[in-house]
Amino acid sequence: MNTTGFPAPPASGTAALDPGYDYDVQRTDPRGPARLGDGGPQRSRRRPPWVRWAAFALSFLLLAGGAVLLYLFIILPLGFGTSLVAFTAALVPVAIVFTAVWWIDRYTPQPRISLVYAFIWGAVGSVALTFVIGGPFTSWITPSEPSDVTASFLGAVIQAPVIEESMKSAGLIGLLIWGRRYIAGPIDGVVYAALIAGGFAFTENILYFGNSFHQAQAAGEVDVFWQTFFLRGLLSPFAHVSFTALCGLGLGIAAERRSLMLYFGLGVGGLSLGMILHALWNGSSFFLPVDPASPLAGFLRYYASVQVPIFLLLAGIVLFLRLRERRILRRQLSDYGRAGWFAPAEVDLLVAMGRRRKAEKWAGRHGAVARMGMRDLIRASIELGMQRHSVLHGRATAKTRLQERELLERITADRRLIGSLTQPVVRR
Known part of the structure; x- marks a missing residue:
């Protein structure tokens, strides 16, 4: 084993492949990624990278325009002082959501640019469209x-x-249109849905907190503001997240199975269920009995008996999906190990968060470039394993074989980079 902790495969000889795996790549020279073959006939050309970046740039420009309109017509009328108080208070629930998303996403991390886009879509795009479409829909x-x-x-x-759930879910549809690399499984759908919903709740909370602060100033009492902050900031930071996550979960399952029918069925089903839970949450205030001596008592009983079990059920589903990702990654990387790409120790390293951190820390002792190479090797291996799982549930195409080849070449290049930076020039 070399000093990187990633043993180099044999220099010659064909890897023995299990006959049950028709998606493994015949590899005569593990050190030569250029000999993997042409990946089969290419029936469709890949989009140039600039197309995706141009789409993102156009989207961010449109979202920036929406942000300006929201500021001029909604935030600015609140006044600078009130807006500052409301903005500061809204940071609390969104920080709770960010922490949960970070924990869910850190095992198979998503591209940062798409995560930022998801939050901005929720905070700006979905809110702006809700204000534009919500009024005419209500009149209708x-x-x-x-x-x-x-x-x-x-x-x-x-x-x-x-309207709100439809506009939030439109951001998920946009990510699917730009590419399956963003939403390739259930956890991906939940992560992006949580960020979109967290962004929407962030802007909505600024408006609610600003209005309640105005009411508190007019009444000369702060109880109105703190009650709103308690209900929206502390008791229900995951309310919008729970609603939208159901649509993200459905789209993620469909993306993993690569089924157009599932995209429609599970997407609409998750969206509809999210709308029902949203209506149940909003409608509770119209049916719960109100005790003048203790106005919050009825709501708190309803919250503990209905909303808390729903949230715990959804949290249990997310935890199950996290554990499922670990099992999938171990199984698929072990398949590649039998094909000669990874050693058993490497698979153990790649599926354990603690060992990944130790590997990056070890590489960091040899410089920032070595640490970046180790991080890229880990991410490419994760993407390789998750993509293989998705393909085995669908069908291998020329595009998926080309993507597999590119990931294997990237892993090989990262191995070489790490080895060149960590192995001594003169043999001891």
Whole structure:
């Protein structure tokens, strides 16, 4: 074994492949990635990288325009002082969401640019579209002369769940259109959905906290503001996340199975279930009994008996998916190990978070470039294993074989880079 902790495969000889694996790559020289073959006939040309970057740039420009409009017509009327207080208070729940997303995503990390886009879409794009579409939709579903209670009920229980969840889920559809590399499995869908929902709740909380702060100033009491902060900032930071995560989960399962029918069925099913939970959350305020002596008592009982079990169920599903990712990665990388690409010790290193950190720390002692190479090798290996799992549930195509070849070449190049920076020039 060399000093990198990644033993080099044999210099010659064909790797023995299990006959049950028709997706493994015949490799006559493990040190020569150029000899992997042409990857089969290419029936479709890949999009140039600039196309994806141009799409992202255009999207960010549109989102920047939406942010300016939100600032001019919604944030600015609150006033600078009120906006600052509301913004600071809204940082608390969004920080809780960010922490949860970091924990979920760190095992198979997503590209940072797409994570930033997801949050901005939720905080700007989905909010702007909700304001644009929500008003006409509410007018369409509201009777000609409604009472105040009827109009409020329709807006909270019908308009908000349907429009808000649809606009948030539009960000997930955009990520799927740009490429399956962003949403390739259930955990990916949950991560992006959580960021979009967290961004939406962040902007919404600024508005709620700003209005309650105005009311507190007008009444000369701070109880109104702290009650709003307690309900939205501490009790329900994951409310929007739970609603939108169901659509992300459905789209992620469909992406893993590579099924167009599942995209539609599970996507619409998850979106509909998210709308139902959203309507249940908003509608509770219309049906719960209110005790004047203790206004929050009825809501807290409902919260503990209904919302907490729903949240724990969803948290259990996410935890199961995290453990499932670990099993998938070990199984698929072991398959590549039998084909001669990884040693058993390497597979153990790649599936354990602690060993990954130790490997990066060891490489970092030889310089920043070696640490970057180790980090890229780990990420490429993770992507290789998860992609193989997805392909085995669908079918291998010329594009997936080319992607596999590129990942194997990237792993080989990272091995060479790490070895050149860590092995002594003069043999001891």
